[in-house]
Amino acid sequence: MPEHTAKERLREAAFALFEERGYERTTIDDITERAGVGRTTFFRTFRSKEDVIFPDHEALLAAVRARLAGSTRQTALVAVCEAARLVLLHYLDEGELALARYRLTRSVPALRDRESADTLQYQRVFREFVHTWMGGGQDTALRAELTAAAVVTAHNHVLRRWLRGLTEEPEAEFDAAMARTLALFTEPATKGDTGSIVAFRTTKDLDAILPALRGILGEPG
Numbered sequence: 001m002p003e004h005t006a007k008e009r010l011r012e013a014a015f016a017l018f019e020e021r022g023y024e025r026t027t028i029d030d031i032t033e034r035a036g037v038g039r040t041t042f043f044r045t046f047r048s049k050e051d052v053i054f055p056d057h058e059a060l061l062a063a064v065r066a067r068l069a070g071s072t073r074q075t076a077l078v079a080v081c082e083a084a085r086l087v088l089l090h091y092l093d094e095g096e097l098a099l100a101r102y103r104l105t106r107s108v109p110a111l112r113d114r115e116s117a118d119t120l121q122y123q124r125v126f127r128e129f130v131h132t133w134m135g136g137g138q139d140t141a142l143r144a145e146l147t148a149a150a151v152v153t154a155h156n157h158v159l160r161r162w163l164r165g166l167t168e169e170p171e172a173e174f175d176a177a178m179a180r181t182l183a184l185f186t187e188p189a190t191k192g193d194t195g196s197i198v199a200f201r202t203t204k205d206l207d208a209i210l211p212a213l214r215g216i217l218g219e220p221g
Contacts, residue, residue, distance in 0.1 A: 017034060023049075023108045
């Protein structure tokens with residue numbers, strides 16, 4: 001049996017059992033029996049029952065770092081937003097799996113703690129990148145921390161709205177949220193100008209996202 005097929009079967013079996021019996025009452029033996037594989041296959045694929053639930057964050061973090069590394073000084077902030085977009089798109093692509101995970105993590109405190117720890121890894125990567133981009137001095141440490149926290153918070157806000165069924169246009173909302181986040185950390189275009197230059201990337205029609213963008217920035221429609 002190809003390993004990727006075993007991984008899919010194990011994950012499908014695990015989430016089905018978690019829904020039926022609850023996370024705590026489901027054992028690894030239960031999962032392997034439902035999936036039709038042995039314990040050896042399970043531990044060759046996942047390190048623990050908990051790992052079945054979460055995305056491959058190491059792979060996602062590697063993709064985030066690669067996108068950041070491919071930026072220039074002039075495109076650094078845009079790279080941060082596009083790197084955050086990679087994470088959002090991963091969850092959107094998961095579809096029902098992401099929704100099932102959300103239901104599960106809301107009900108199991110230990111899983112919420114794991115999720116929070118994973119989130120901090122992304123924030124750390126963004127903070128280190130932004131700090132270096134700003135010059136790496138003591139005077140920029142706080143600004144880098146705030147920038148990273150704002151990017152992660154904006155991403156999570158949009159993701160949670162999608163998971164709760166509150167938006168059918170998460171990508172458009174993400175673009176608008178990132179535009180607002182960038183505006184917080186972008187110098188005004190000219191002295192005395194209250195506006196900021198922001199940049200974002202979207203696969204959507206500009207006309208489709210302008211209402212959401214204007215609403216978030218507090219501008220009239």
